[in-house]
Amino acid sequence: xxxxxxxxxxxxxxxxxxxxxxxxxxxxxxxxxxxxxxxxxxxxxxxxxxxxxxxxxxxxxxxxxxxxxxxxxxxxxxxxxxxxxxxxxxxxxxxxxxxxxxxxxxxxxxxxxxxxxxxxxxxxxxxxxxxxxxxxxxxxxxxxxxxxxxxxxxxxxxxxxxxxxxxxxxxxxxxxxxxxxxxxxxxxxxxxxxxxxxxxxxxxxxxxxxxxxxxxxxxxxxxxxxxxxxxxxxxxxxxxxxxxxxxxxxxxxxxxxxxxxxxxxxxxxxxxxxxxxxxxxxxxxxxxxxxxxxxxxxxxxxxxxxxxxxxxxxxxxxxxxxxxxxxxxxxxxxxxxxxxxxxxxxxxxxxxxxxxxxxxxxxxxxxxxxxxxxxxxxxxxxxxxxxxxxxxxxxxxxxxxxxxxxxxxxxxxxxxxx
Amino acid sequence: xxxxxxxxxxxxxxxxxxxxxxxxxxxxxxxxxxxxxxxxxxxxxxxxxxxxxxxxxxxxxxxxxxxxxxxxxxxxxxxxxxxxxxxxxxxxxxxxxxxxxxxxxxxxxxxxxxxxxxxxxxxxxxxxxxxxxxxxxxxxxxxxxxxxxxxxxxxxxxxxxxxxxxxxxxxxxxxxxxxxxxxxxxxxxxxxxxxxxxxxxxxxxxxxxxxxxxxxxxxxxxxxxxxx
Numbered sequence: 242x243x244x245x246x247x248x249x250x251x252x253x254x255x256x257x258x259x260x261x262x263x264x265x266x267x268x269x270x271x272x273x274x275x276x277x278x279x280x281x282x283x284x285x286x287x288x289x290x291x292x293x294x295x296x297x298x299x300x301x302x303x304x305x306x307x308x309x310x311x312x313x314x315x316x317x318x319x320x321x322x323x324x325x326x327x328x329x330x331x332x333x334x335x336x337x338x339x340x341x342x343x344x345x346x347x348x349x350x351x352x353x354x355x356x357x358x359x360x361x362x363x364x365x366x367x368x369x370x371x372x373x374x375x376x377x378x379x380x381x382x383x384x385x386x387x388x389x390x391x392x393x394x395x396x397x398x399x400x401x402x403x404x405x406x407x408x409x410x411x412x413x414x415x416x417x418x419x420x421x422x423x424x425x426x427x428x429x430x431x432x433x434x435x436x437x438x439x440x441x442x443x444x445x446x447x448x449x450x451x452x453x454x455x456x457x458x459x460x461x462x463x464x465x466x467x468x469x470x471x472x473x474x475x476x477x478x479x480x481x482x483x484x485x486x487x488x489x490x491x492x493x494x495x496x497x498x499x500x501x502x503x504x505x506x507x508x509x510x511x512x513x514x515x516x517x518x519x520x521x522x523x524x525x526x527x528x529x530x531x532x533x534x535x536x537x538x539x540x541x542x543x544x545x546x547x548x549x550x551x552x553x554x555x556x557x558x559x560x561x562x563x564x565x566x567x568x569x570x571x572x573x574x575x576x577x578x579x580x581x582x583x584x585x586x587x588x589x590x591x592x593x594x595x596x597x598x599x600x601x602x603x604x605x606x607x608x609x610x611x612x613x614x615x616x617x618x619x620x621x622x623x624x625x626x627x628x629x630x631x632x633x634x635x636x637x638x639x640x641x642x643x644x645x646x647x648x649x650x651x652x653x654x655x656x657x658x659x
Numbered sequence: 660x661x662x663x664x665x666x667x668x669x670x671x672x673x674x675x676x677x678x679x680x681x682x683x684x685x686x687x688x689x690x691x692x693x694x695x696x697x698x699x700x701x702x703x704x705x706x707x708x709x710x711x712x713x714x715x716x717x718x719x720x721x722x723x724x725x726x727x728x729x730x731x732x733x734x735x736x737x738x739x740x741x742x743x744x745x746x747x748x749x750x751x752x753x754x755x756x757x758x759x760x761x762x763x764x765x766x767x768x769x770x771x772x773x774x775x776x777x778x779x780x781x782x783x784x785x786x787x788x789x790x791x792x793x794x795x796x797x798x799x800x801x802x803x804x805x806x807x808x809x810x811x812x813x814x815x816x817x818x819x820x821x822x823x824x825x826x827x828x829x830x831x832x833x834x835x836x837x838x839x840x841x842x843x844x845x846x847x848x849x850x851x852x853x854x855x856x857x858x859x860x861x862x863x864x865x866x867x868x869x870x871x872x873x874x875x876x877x878x879x880x881x882x883x884x885x886x887x
Contacts, residue, residue: 458714461741462670465763469676472766473683475829475880482877489831489879496833499763500845506743507846537812541855561745565846572847626848 283341308355412446457506467495504625516559569626602645663687665706667697713740728755735776765834804867822883831880
């Protein structure tokens with residue numbers, strides 16, 4: 242949720258509560274004020290009645306507003322207020338009244354004078370005042386919302402700009418992270434922290450890149466030496482056979498080590514995005530090329546290869562990487578297809594599939610693209626070939642799915658950028 | 660006349676291994692470990708081949724290539740480097756280098772590349788390699804056995820050429836794999852393909868010559884036997 246919506250939502254939520262409180266408080270205050278006023282009016286009203294009785298000797302009764310009558314001599318009432326319910330002839334219903342009564346000796350008679358006034362009930366005041374309050378508060382509220390939006394747009398503009406820059410930022414670019422300066426301290430603090438962090442990450446990125454490259458590079462020369470020394474000994478007739486076999490093991494391990502360093506270097510280069518000569522490449526063309534390369538092996542295993550080209554698929558990829566991907570998949574398929582089996586490659590507009598005959602489904606299909614995972618303990622398998630495929634797919638957001646149908650392993654590659 | 664190769668490599672061990680191999684293969688070899696010394700040697704003698712490392716104590720071997728080519732254009736420059744970046748390859752080749760071999764390489768592969776370079780600068784002459792009844796014409800990439808044209812697939816041809824150049828030497832299956840596939844077998848998750856190629860090649864050679872020239876050695880490599 243955007244901060245502005247969050248703020249507005251809080252405005253509405255707390256605004257309603259606040260509105261109710263204000264409304265009630267207002268009504269209570271109004272009620273109190275009105276009551277005070279009514280009391281004063283009642284008192285001053287009776288004073289007038291008093292004067293009229295004094296002058297005229299009598300005052301007509303207008304119930305329920307005015308009443309006066311002569312009472313017993315011992316009746317004493319210095320002035321009391323009382324709530325009462327009486328019939329209101331104007332409204333023709335029972336109504337609440339506030340009554341003020343007291344006694345007064347006028348011209349030698351003890352009068353009780355009563356003056357009543359319709360009481361302001363809570364409900365009535367509520368109905369009277371609420372629309373006004375609602376109107377004023379709504380106006381205030383809308384104004385505040387508009388104001389907040391304007392201010393927030395202004396405050397967040399540099400922040401949003403920076404977010405955009407951060408989104409576009411990549412360590413692969415040689416340029417450093419540049420953020421828009423802000424006059425708001427909090428944002429400026431954030432900018433500084435981000436800058437510091439990105440500088441450190443970028444240093445780490447380059448350090449790790451350099452380290453892998455250096456490590457792999459520095460290993461190659463001694464490995465070359467070991468391999469070359471062994472090769473020399475292989476052709477040396479004076480070396481006894483049992484020694485040759487030991488040298489053979491040393492040689493084979495050195496060769497494997499050099500292969501692994503190369504593979505790790507390759508994986509690292511893909512991860513660091515160092516293959517970026519992307520272009521649209523015909524998958525069918527590469528398939529055909531690779532089949533041609535492997536035709537001796539295919540002929541030897543009497544495999545039947547089909548390429549079904551439904552519509553040319555041309556993913557945007559670095560040429561070397563798509564070559565490696567297809568080669569390793571094809572080599573893998575050839576390796577695991579039984580003699581006289583079939584390999585079918587299907588190319589669709591946004592996907593290609595490699596299917597090969599097999600007896601049983603792969604037990605852990607989600608793991609075969611992991612580094613150094615081996616489905617079976619087979620001689621001559623390192624588990625790196627498919628890890629490279631997995632890494633390339635990951636780099637280009639290609640989705641790999643595996644299924645087993647009609648005694649066929651089917652690997653589908655769904656391309657995101659066709 | 661023996662051909663002399665100039666080797667500029669700063670790793671003393673590797674330098675020794677390469678030079679002793681080259682001498683065993685019938686070349687002369689002058690070794691040096693820096694660009695300055697290499698330059699001094701190159702100004703004095705005419706080398707048909709220069710093996711050049713890139714990361715040298717006194718600079719980048721790449722900068723040395725135009726100099727070599729400006730003095731003697733027909734010198735074959737073969738870069739031997741652990742730097743396996745495409746940019747380096749492209750830069751090297753653009754600057755005039757003839758080939759690029761990434762460390763660690765097989766000495767037999769180095770020999771094959773040197774031979775190819777020597778043949779390349781042997782303009783005008785026919786590029787034919789003869790081994791007993793086998794005649795390999797590298798210009799038309801055809802093989803004639805006992806005067807009869809025999810068809811070989813591209814990979815079989817590459818392998819045969821590799822054996823003829825390295826005759827008498829043990830070629831390991833790893834070296835053969837890299838030669839045919841241009842990659843370490845680890846990267847392709849496969850090392851048994853080479854058996855298929857070897858079986859086909861051996862059968863074909865045996866069928867047309869009647870002799871089993873290519874021998875298995877200790878079960879891990881092969882050798883073109885020229886003694887019989």
